[in-house]
Amino acid sequence: MISLMVLLAVVVVLVLWVIGIYNGLVQLRNQVKNAWAQIDVQLKRRHDLIPNLMETVKGYMVHERQTLENVTKARNLAAQASGVAQQAQAEGNLSRALGQFFVVVEAYPDLKANQNFLALQEELTSTENKIGFARQFYNDQVMRFNNKIQMFPSNVVAGAFSFQASEFFETEEAAEREAPKVSFT
Amino acid sequence: MWEQIRLNQRRSVVLVIAIAFILVVLGFVIGEAVQPGAGLIGVAVAALVWGIMSLVAYYQGDGILLAVSGAKEIEKKDHPQLFNVVEEMTIASGMGKMPRVYIMNDMALNAFATGRDPQRASVAVTAGLLGKLKRDELQGVIAHEMSHVVNRDVLFMTMVGILLGSIVMISEIFLRGLRFGAAGSRRYRSGRGGGQGQAIMLLIAIAFAILAPIIAQLIYFAISRRREYLADANGAVLTRYPEGLASALEVIGADEHILERANKATAPMYIVNPFAKAGRFAVGLASTHPPLDERIRILRAIGGTVSFQQYDAAWRTVRGSSRGVIPPSALMQGEAQAVLAPQPEEEEPDERKRMRQAGDVLRKVNQFLFLPCACGLTMKLPPDFKQDKVSCPRCHRELEAPVAQVAAAAQVGAFMAGQGQAPLRAAAAKAPAPEAPPQSAPLQITRQGPGWASFKCTCGQPLHLAPGEETTDITCSNCGQHISVVESLPH
Numbered sequence: 001m002i003s004l005m006v007l008l009a010v011v012v013v014l015v016l017w018v019i020g021i022y023n024g025l026v027q028l029r030n031q032v033k034n035a036w037a038q039i040d041v042q043l044k045r046r047h048d049l050i051p052n053l054m055e056t057v058k059g060y061m062v063h064e065r066q067t068l069e070n071v072t073k074a075r076n077l078a079a080q081a082s083g084v085a086q087q088a089q090a091e092g093n094l095s096r097a098l099g100q101f102f103v104v105v106e107a108y109p110d111l112k113a114n115q116n117f118l119a120l121q122e123e124l125t126s127t128e129n130k131i132g133f134a135r136q137f138y139n140d141q142v143m144r145f146n147n148k149i150q151m152f153p154s155n156v157v158a159g160a161f162s163f164q165a166s167e168f169f170e171t172e173e174a175a176e177r178e179a180p181k182v183s184f185t
Numbered sequence: 186m187w188e189q190i191r192l193n194q195r196r197s198v199v200l201v202i203a204i205a206f207i208l209v210v211l212g213f214v215i216g217e218a219v220q221p222g223a224g225l226i227g228v229a230v231a232a233l234v235w236g237i238m239s240l241v242a243y244y245q246g247d248g249i250l251l252a253v254s255g256a257k258e259i260e261k262k263d264h265p266q267l268f269n270v271v272e273e274m275t276i277a278s279g280m281g282k283m284p285r286v287y288i289m290n291d292m293a294l295n296a297f298a299t300g301r302d303p304q305r306a307s308v309a310v311t312a313g314l315l316g317k318l319k320r321d322e323l324q325g326v327i328a329h330e331m332s333h334v335v336n337r338d339v340l341f342m343t344m345v346g347i348l349l350g351s352i353v354m355i356s357e358i359f360l361r362g363l364r365f366g367a368a369g370s371r372r373y374r375s376g377r378g379g380g381q382g383q384a385i386m387l388l389i390a391i392a393f394a395i396l397a398p399i400i401a402q403l404i405y406f407a408i409s410r411r412r413e414y415l416a417d418a419n420g421a422v423l424t425r426y427p428e429g430l431a432s433a434l435e436v437i438g439a440d441e442h443i444l445e446r447a448n449k450a451t452a453p454m455y456i457v458n459p460f461a462k463a464g465r466f467a468v469g470l471a472s473t474h475p476p477l478d479e480r481i482r483i484l485r486a487i488g489g490t491v492s493f494q495q496y497d498a499a500w501r502t503v504r505g506s507s508r509g510v511i512p513p514s515a516l517m518q519g520e521a522q523a524v525l526a527p528q529p530e531e532e533e534p535d536e537r538k539r540m541r542q543a544g545d546v547l548r549k550v551n552q553f554l555f556l557p558c559a560c561g562l563t564m565k566l567p568p569d570f571k572q573d574k575v576s577c578p579r580c581h582r583e584l585e586a587p588v589a590q591v592a593a594a595a596q597v598g599a600f601m602a603g604q605g606q607a608p609l610r611a612a613a614a615k616a617p618a619p620e621a622p623p624q625s626a627p628l629q630i631t632r633q634g635p636g637w638a639s640f641k642c643t644c645g646q647p648l649h650l651a652p653g654e655e656t657t658d659i660t661c662s663n664c665g666q667h668i669s670v671v672e673s674l675p676h
Contacts, residue, residue: 031279038276119265126269133277136425141279 021157028145032166035138039169042130043078043091049127050075050098053120060111067104071097088169098124135169142166200408204348204401208235211352211397215359218390221383235351242343247299247307254297256287256309257550262651264288264546267315270324271308274331277423284308284334288315290547293442297455298330299339306334312547313442316540318433325420325430326456332419338412345405352401356394363391409452409473414510417480418496425491431484438477479503545637552647555637558582563637568647631671642666 054068061068074090074097081090111117146165149158208231216227242249261268268286275283280303287309289295294314300306308330310323318326333339421427437457444459452459458474474480486499497509545565548555552568560580574583632638632650639649646663650656650670658669 035279042276122265122269126266126273129269129273130276133273133423137277137279 018157021154022161025145025148025154025158025161025163028141028148029163029166032138032141032145035134035141036169038134039131039138042127042134043087046094046124046127046131047075047079049120049124053117053124056114056116056120057105057108057111060108060114061104064104067097067101071101073097084167084169095128139168142168200404201345201348204345204352204404207397207401208348208352208355211355211393214386214390214393215355218359218383218387221386231351231355234355235348238347238351239344242347243301243340246301246343247305247339250297250299251287251307251309254289254309255291256289256307257547258307259286259288259546259550263549264315264542266320267310267323270320270327271331273324274327274423277328278331278335280306280331280335282306284331288312288543288546288550290551291442291445293444293459294318294437294440295444295455295457295459296326296330298333300334301340301343302337303334306331306339308334311444312543313440314437315543315546317436317440317536321426321429322433322436324424325426325428325433328420328423329416329430329456332416332423333412336412336415336419338416342409342412345408349398349401349405353398356398359390359394406473410475411510413474413480414483414496414500415512417484418493418511421484421487421491421496422493427484427487427491431481434477434481434484438481549637549639549649549651553639554641554647555639555649557638630668642668 050071054072057068071094074094078087078090078094081087105111148154149163149165209228212228212231213224214227216224216230219227259267264286267288271286272283275281282304284298284300284303284306285308287307289309289311291311292313293311294317296308296310296314298306298308308327310326314326315323417430420430424430434457444455452473455474457477458472483496483499483503486503487495488499493511497511500510501507545555548565554566554568554570556564556566556575558564558577558580559582560577562577562579564575564577566575576583630640637649637651639647641647642661642664644661644664644666646661648659648661648668650659656670658667660667
């Protein structure tokens, strides 16, 4: 009788423990998803800002049509891109185009005195930063999730309920993340 | 997230228990001293005082703190950069909800965070800080403050502060009561013939009532310093750029201003000890914050990668200590991340310009009126300015007080047609003439240039347009009238 009760108690504790780990894993997975959504929000925001920016600078930069077109084209491609790999590449191109644009801006002191432009520039700089920080947070979450999946004992539960490890959001070159930050100012 | 926060605090919990123990003993000793055998009643009274203060602090703490410091809430358009920096750190820390942003009218360089959990957090910075710091540095400071919120330091330190406050309060009441009630209690005691035991108990109680606040305060400071290091480390990890915070601390340390509206209870929430320069607090054991130069050296000693481990290692090197300061649970999280490259020398607005911006934000929240003159000067009229004309100090033009700028379209039309001696009207004439019928004409104002502009609604409510804010229609926050904005183009 007593041994039966002990057995029952052990089973109950074990089940509760598995439930706890399972819920923890689900929570982490949702956090990873949410972190990914944050990156998306910021990328969209960048897409939204660029037409405004182009509208503002058009009048000042009449001789830089090519540069402006490049930015607009890169922006449109990035907005249409689907799939992680394609999106990452398109966003990378957009960052580079913007980088070039802001180098060219240096030659237009009038533009740099324009309140509207300055406000947009701050917005864009900040959006770049936010993309970077969102990516950073996403990667942190992914690492915590993956650790949980691979470490004992939670890996047993993860295996039983087939949790899949998430992928890190890597940029092709480390410089890419900083590039816009540098050239925006 | 939660288990980590709880683990983080385990070390501090020992110290908290020590303070709570002091409170209980204090209550007991005083109870016994007042009447033999009433020790437990004393404990109950102490617990009651603590309980009430805790409840108030838990539910009203942030509001009280913000009110005491004279902080005013601002909106994004008032200071986009500050807002963006806070938003960036919200994303980096994964807080979910952006804290509210406040600005304090003070030239001292300081900032604090409050709010018992990330859902109801606020950060406040002084106008001086906004003016003096570059973007990177501001980001470092905000990251430090947000770390306090994420680590639940605000809640934790408030609760510890309440314990401390209860001890101070009870000791104070007891000692004062003793002084005032000396005669009465003597009669009372001799009547019962309590004698020696009672007298000794009284002496113990007095000694304890004097010592307890001091000991509790030292423990409190020790906890606070620990949380500061942790927030520094966390801030560096969030920004991946320890130099930002380091150089911000350097700038703050070099500044001479003293925060006017700080008080002891709120000191641990600030980025640097608001009393350090006032000479009211000694450094070292009796300070809420570690010495600034040490914090800077630790941050600078972090190598090419940043993580909690790196900070801990740097801390040990700088302090020459074998035990670190970062709780083990935090050490386990996250791997080393590359430190971001410093941004190249950038053309940020210089200090004078930043100061002016910060000042303008303050004037806006304090209901000043911004009155741009045609010569380019912007006059800033305090809210109690009563005259209806003001003379421009640079070009001596007479300007209408801004309430006159709000007029029915018909009147604006009359202005433009009629006497045009005031530059404002001259400028208004360049704007496209409103063709609305005179009767149902909406209210209208003409805006001069891209800077701050403001005016009074017909109901007397001051309304403001921030630089870079483009709108053609605003709603009076007081009476709800719509007012259309006409840009007067300078070119």
